[in-house]
Amino acid sequence: MTYAHQWPASLWSAATAARAASPQLLGTVDHDAVVIGGGLSGLSTALHLARRGIRTALIEGLEVGWGASGRNNGQVIPTLSAVEPGALVKRFGETGERLATLVGASAEYLFRLAESEGIDCEAEQVGWFQPAHSPGRQRLSEQRVNAWNKFGSTAELLDRAETARLLGTDFWHGGMFNRSGGHINPLALVRGLASACERAGVTIYENSPVTDFTRRDEKWHVATERGMVRAKSVVLATNAYSDLLHRKLAPTIARSIVPITSWQMATPPLSEEVRAQVLPGRQAVSDTRADLRYFRYDARNRLITGGSVLGAFNARQRVADHTAKRLAEAFPQLGLQQFTHVWNGRIGITYDRYPRVHRLAPDVWSWVGCNGRGVALSVSLGRELAAAIDGVSLNELALPVTEPSTMPFYPIARRVAPFVLAWYKRRDHREIKLG
Ligand SMILES: Cc1cc2nc3c(=O)[nH]c(=O)nc-3n(C[C@H](O)[C@H](O)[C@H](O)COP(=O)(O)OP(=O)(O)OC[C@H]3O[C@@H](n4cnc5c(N)ncnc54)[C@H](O)[C@@H]3O)c2cc1C
Structure with a gap:
């Protein structure tokens, strides 16, 4: 069958x-x-x-x-989503050090593997950028740059003016840039x-x-x-x-993870004039929010972005409307985009955001x-x-x-997981204090 x-x-x-x-x-x-x-x-x-x-x-x-x-989304990113390299070392000792080094080198490894195997995957190793959405997150970016660089990463800190030049907007406050990252057609x-x-x-x-x-x-x-x-x-x-x-x-x-639905969407191809103003260097971008803002161009000059919404009712339309508004907030010149493709997939989330490796x-x-x-x-x-x-x-x-x-409490965790998004949104609005 x-x-x-x-x-x-x-x-x-x-x-x-x-x-x-x-x-x-x-x-x-x-x-x-x-x-x-x-x-x-x-x-x-x-x-x-x-x-x-x-x-x-x-x-x-x-x-x-x-x-x-x-x-x-095809972003080739040499960091974990929420776990810092120091935390890996604290939890896993020398294995954690090797894992931090592996993560920091992982984007370069992917691009070289695709190249050596002759894989045409629309690869653009133009860098991955994590813009900071508040002054406190910019200080976090600085800490992250220092932390990842201890493990051989090539991360750099960009200030607000450099960020505005890179992205074509002053919506963000600076951020962590890593030239080894980029994007592919997954x-x-x-x-x-x-x-x-x-x-x-x-x-x-x-x-x-x-x-x-x-x-x-x-x-x-x-x-x-x-x-x-x-x-x-x-x-x-x-x-x-x-x-x-x-x-x-x-x-x-x-049951060791909760699968979360993540929505992706693509704009029509954008004109050369718009592209000269919006993300002219074509980097892969995902910001410091937990309810991420992220986007990258594809080989046909579409912006591929995404988001999440609570509840299943009319989710496709709601998430598209919501994501179009968020894009326009950062890049008013885009207006409210009508997406030509909207789709979703499952992301496996662990309660502490560490990946799990098992020998069963x-x-x-x-x-x-x-x-x-x-x-x-x-x-x-x-x-x-x-x-x-x-x-x-x-x-x-x-x-x-x-x-x-x-x-x-797996059954409960699975049911409440979508509501974590609401909590993320609140947390994103609050400034953080760093020691
Ligand atoms: C919408 C979305 C956007 C994302 N964006 C990014 C991004 O931009 N950058 C990034 O770094 N990560 C991103 N991720 C995460 C990334 O895609 C995943 O971490 C990665 O693809 C996981 O790969 P995998 O091979 O482990 O799992 P999968 O690609 O999910 O593969 C698992 C496979 O197992 C198969 N399978 C299941 N059950 C069986 C069975 N019983 N028998 C045989 N086969 C089975 C499935 O059909 C599937 O093909 C995103 C994820 C999603 C869903």
């Missing part, structure tokens, strides 16, 4: 060259390693496993890129990585939702409705979509909880997971392994 599914009405699915479908998994096959989930995490892990000479299968329930990886990157995997020898199966994985005869048996892969090692790379196709695939992992059994790995910042991170963590499976010691890797645990 082929599972009926539709691609979201995203700009990316409309604008990206299709890729030839991979076959369904039929019958029983043997590999050294099997990766479940065909997003950036799964594909990067599979590619790095194959580069290490490990015979690898990747099983995607629908089509590669169908999850968050093919729907996101679906093109995913599809390009799938081709790179195939060239490296990975066998990809699509339209094959995994129903369970069990240990028998000293091997893992990863089952779909019509097939089975037997392998020594397993990587679960289903992230915020872990419970979507099979609720019982990995319930503890699925000696040869079973997973990571989850990107907290909205997983494009560059997923690609670099995939490299680390592949190394772990190949026997590299955790003492050398940037994998902060913890025991999986369900988020406290």
Whole structure:
């Protein structure tokens, strides 16, 4: 049976060259390693496993890129969303230091990987900028620049005038700029990585939702409705979509995060005249608000932005109206934009905003909880997971392994999570005091 599914009405699915479908998994096959989930995490892990000479299968329930990886804003960001590098070190010691270094280098790693694999993903390494939305946040930006630079990052602090020149507006107060960041067409990157995997020898199966994985005869048996892969090692790379196709695939992992709906939208292509005034350097931008303001151009000169709203009623229209107003607040010359594409996806949020890496059994790995910042991170963590499976010691890797645990009061957390947005908005309006 082929599972009926539709691609979201995203700009990316409309604008990206299709890729030839991979076959369904039929019958029983043997590999050294099997990766479940065909997003950036799964594909990067599979590619790095194959580069290490490990015979690898990747099983995607629908089509590669169908999850968050093919729907996101495509910002390539070398920081975490809410956790500072010092906090990583405090919690994970030397592993935290390696993770902070990995995060700081993750944008550069993604761009070089795409380049070396010849992936045409509309990559623009024009920098990622985090403008500060208040004077207190500008002081936070300064602290962040110093903190990330201790781990080899190339972050710089821009003052208010430099920020106004960079963005074409004086709406923000300065901010943290990182030249290694930028943006890509995320679906093109995913599809390009799938081709790179195939060239490296990975066998990809699509339209094959995994129903369970069990240990028998000293091997893992990863089952779909019509097939089975037997392998020594397993990587679960289903992230915020872990419970979507099979609720019982990995319930503890699925319940260690709350999936939040994030809306994305694209303007029509903007004229050269407007682009000369609005974000003339084409950087990827996401500000210091918890209820983020973010945008970037795509290769067709559309601005791709996004937002969130409370409640499901008429959400598409409400979020589009709300986001158009916010854009016009910062850039009055844009007027109220009518978006040509509006779509959404799931972001996996952890209660403390730390990503989670788990070793579910000696040869079973997973990571989850990107907290909205997983494009560059997923690609670099995939490299680390592949190394772990190949026997590299955790003492050398940037994998902060913890025991999986369900988020406290999960059913309640899932219900109240959307209301956290209202709290974020209030918090964004309050100034912060830094020590
Ligand atoms: C709307 C949106 C905007 C975002 N914007 C940004 C951004 O600009 N920058 C940034 O850094 N991050 C961003 N993110 C986060 C980023 O997209 C994710 O962190 C990243 O794509 C996660 O990749 P992944 O491979 O771990 O998961 P996914 O891409 O979600 O892949 C999981 C895959 O597992 C498959 N799957 C699920 N169940 C099964 C099963 N039973 N069997 C087989 N396969 C299964 C799914 O079909 C899916 O393809 C955004 C996320 C969203 C949703």
